[in-house]
Amino acid sequence: xxxxxxxxxxxxxxxxxxxVLITCCLAAGCMSSEGRQVKEALDRAVQAAGLxxxxxxxxxxxxxxxxxxxxxxxxxxxxxxQKVRPADAASLVDTLQGGTTSVARADLNHPFFTRxxxxxxENSGRVDPERIESYIAHDGxxxxxxxLRELSPAEVITEITKSGLRGRGGxxxxxxxxxxxxxxxxxxxxxxxxxxxxxxxxxxxxxSVLESDPHRVLEGMSIAAYAVGADQGYIYVRAExxxxxxxxxxxxxxxxxxxxxxxxxxxxxxxxHVDIRIGAGAFVCGEETALMASIEGRRGQPRPRxxxxxxxxxxxxxxxxNNVETFANxxxxxxxxxxWFAGIGTERSRGTKVFALAGKVRHTxxxxxxxxxxxxxxxxDMGGGAPDGSRIKAVQTGGPSGGCIPAEHLDTPxxxxxxxxxxxxxGSGGMIVMDERDNMVDVARFFMEFCMDExxxxxxxxxxxxxxMHELLKKILARRATARDLTTLEQLCDLVKNTSLCGLGQTxxxxxxxxxxxxxxxxxxxxxxxxxxxxxxxxxxAPPA
Amino acid sequence: MNATAPAKPVGSAAGHPSxxxxxxxxxxxxxxxxxxxxxxxEVLHKAQELFGYLDDGLxxxxxxxxxxPPSRVYGVATFYHxxxxxxxxxxxxxxxxxxxxxxxxxxxIVAALEQATGVRSGETTPDGRVSLLTSRCIGACGLAPxxxxxxxxxxxxxxxSALARMKGWLTNGAG
Numbered sequence: 001x002x003x004x005x006x007x008x009x010x011x012x013x014x015x016x017x018x019x020v021l022i023t024c025c026l027a028a029g030c031m032s033s034e035g036r037q038v039k040e041a042l043d044r045a046v047q048a049a050g051l052x053x054x055x056x057x058x059x060x061x062x063x064x065x066x067x068x069x070x071x072x073x074x075x076x077x078x079x080x081x082q083k084v085r086p087a088d089a090a091s092l093v094d095t096l097q098g099g100t101t102s103v104a105r106a107d108l109n110h111p112f113f114t115r116x117x118x119x120x121x122e123n124s125g126r127v128d129p130e131r132i133e134s135y136i137a138h139d140g141x142x143x144x145x146x147x148l149r150e151l152s153p154a155e156v157i158t159e160i161t162k163s164g165l166r167g168r169g170g171x172x173x174x175x176x177x178x179x180x181x182x183x184x185x186x187x188x189x190x191x192x193x194x195x196x197x198x199x200x201x202x203x204x205x206x207x208s209v210l211e212s213d214p215h216r217v218l219e220g221m222s223i224a225a226y227a228v229g230a231d232q233g234y235i236y237v238r239a240e241x242x243x244x245x246x247x248x249x250x251x252x253x254x255x256x257x258x259x260x261x262x263x264x265x266x267x268x269x270x271x272x273h274v275d276i277r278i279g280a281g282a283f284v285c286g287e288e289t290a291l292m293a294s295i296e297g298r299r300g301q302p303r304p305r306x307x308x309x310x311x312x313x314x315x316x317x318x319x320x321x322n323n324v325e326t327f328a329n330x331x332x333x334x335x336x337x338x339x340w341f342a343g344i345g346t347e348r349s350r351g352t353k354v355f356a357l358a359g360k361v362r363h364t365x366x367x368x369x370x371x372x373x374x375x376x377x378x379x380x381d382m383g384g385g386a387p388d389g390s391r392i393k394a395v396q397t398g399g400p401s402g403g404c405i406p407a408e409h410l411d412t413p414x415x416x417x418x419x420x421x422x423x424x425x426x427g428s429g430g431m432i433v434m435d436e437r438d439n440m441v442d443v444a445r446f447f448m449e450f451c452m453d454e455x456x457x458x459x460x461x462x463x464x465x466x467x468x469m470h471e472l473l474k475k476i477l478a479r480r481a482t483a484r485d486l487t488t489l490e491q492l493c494d495l496v497k498n499t500s501l502c503g504l505g506q507t508x509x510x511x512x513x514x515x516x517x518x519x520x521x522x523x524x525x526x527x528x529x530x531x532x533x534x535x536x537x538x539x540x541x542a543p544p545a
Numbered sequence: 546m547n548a549t550a551p552a553k554p555v556g557s558a559a560g561h562p563s564x565x566x567x568x569x570x571x572x573x574x575x576x577x578x579x580x581x582x583x584x585x586x587e588v589l590h591k592a593q594e595l596f597g598y599l600d601d602g603l604x605x606x607x608x609x610x611x612x613x614p615p616s617r618v619y620g621v622a623t624f625y626h627x628x629x630x631x632x633x634x635x636x637x638x639x640x641x642x643x644x645x646x647x648x649x650x651x652x653x654i655v656a657a658l659e660q661a662t663g664v665r666s667g668e669t670t671p672d673g674r675v676s677l678l679t680s681r682c683i684g685a686c687g688l689a690p691x692x693x694x695x696x697x698x699x700x701x702x703x704x705x706s707a708l709a710r711m712k713g714w715l716t717n718g719a720g
Binding site: 028029031032033066067069198199200201202203204207239240241277278279280281282283294295296297298299300301315356358359360364365366396399430432434438443446447450454456 | 581582583584585586587589590617620621624625626627628642643644645647648649680681682683684685686687688689691697698699700
């Protein structure tokens, strides 16, 4: 494909636009509540009304407000209908001809929508994820073209470095620095890996990005491959995301057919191939060295670093590994400039972050907000607070590696450093709200059970430590533990944190440590007095024989 | 091997094809991977898709096809939760136990289903009708608590709605 063809597709797509656009969410959330049937019913209703020349019905990715799905947007007049049933299709089409409908509308002026700042999700709910033309019509692959035609690999890296983008998988390592390290190596073979093994329970950001806009991830990976000098890429997706896998497969096939993947991309000397690797249900494979072992067809067990993947990664070659959301940020940075991106967010955390807001809030779904936004704005304004009049007690971020932030710290800005200071982490973006009915000791036990089951068993602190910590938490919950057990638990936390091989073990104690820090009283009320008495003081005279 | 398995051991024909076409399909798949040993996980996925689960004979067949030691194949198959070494029930019911589902009552759903089926999560009813499983997180947190009945995700479940859904599957008196 050459530039002229790219622009021609863009032109053709834009010319084919019809006056009215009905978009139906076909991401996993809405699909599970008859989203597909709603779309088909709308197709039929438009045909029946004879409006097919004026109205386009398009299946799109996530429309964000998952709890009210299936969602349908009609534009104009710009109305979002919620909980749409297939039987409602005729009345929705009728509204275009002056009719009325009883289907409930979502309030688009609610902070849930108005406080969002879509960068990664800019195409979500707009492009058809199964048509490359739809992505191209929304400026897709222009960033790749810009990189290949006008920038040297070093200039691409400079641009990413200047933008201040940090890894969105959780740890927040500067992306530009990582790219530069891989670019510096001289190996003939290098790899780019997209980590889509979104294993944190309570997180569905990457799934939504892949289902809503798969080409954006491919474009980001291609730009990265060009920058670091790789010609082979892998996307490691978890098997639990069949829809995301299917859409990626379609996207890769289309990109190959259009010459946007494969040899001589956009008439340049740059070659890049991408293959999908499907995970098999092991949380530890989110850890980069374990993930690479899994791609190599082995047990997903981590190995010590260094050497880092940037020097010796997949098949022993230099490997760049980034998360889905990180790659999804790359095309807009190149298209709109590093300064624009760096202007969003805070001094040390630039850009936006996508969160999966769930748990005890009124509005659950996908949100993208600028870094530095107070947690309170997210859970109280956007999320609408706890339902049924209960009060928010804590917000859990970072999954099993993160912690619980108590309600009194809700004014904390959401950025990498602030969350770390509170004993949690940014994590990949799962945000679970808990209310006063949730027992924090049980929450800690829940995560410990998770880590215990998912420990790969390679290093002893994690393998045995998580079992012991889980036992202690169960004992505390059963009201059989004493203050000594709590001390043992704290010692174990310290030991497992400091001596485990990989991130799984090193962060496994975090949920316990953070709940102990802010909700210690909940542990203490469960403790029993010591069952044994200290020996009587020596002063007591021995009874006469 | 589960003694109550209704099917005969699926891998019994390894090495000397019994006429079961599925082995042929798997063999072609292995050849298409150019017998690359790093394709092991893909091959296991394919085998499970064809046979429903991976028994010892099937694992031998794969080891032979990829020229890998059986210990390596067995080690990988047992490492990943997704691979099943025992036959699954005619129906599967997967209760999501992700954080969002957990705080919204997934545990009560599991408890109710365990009671109704008479098996614990991770097990299959003795008549082979239903496998009751839990998942780490299916990523449908906006719909919590979610349950997957035979691949179809159902949102906002309660112990009552889950039991109603399971009723038709358990008519043969299991549990």
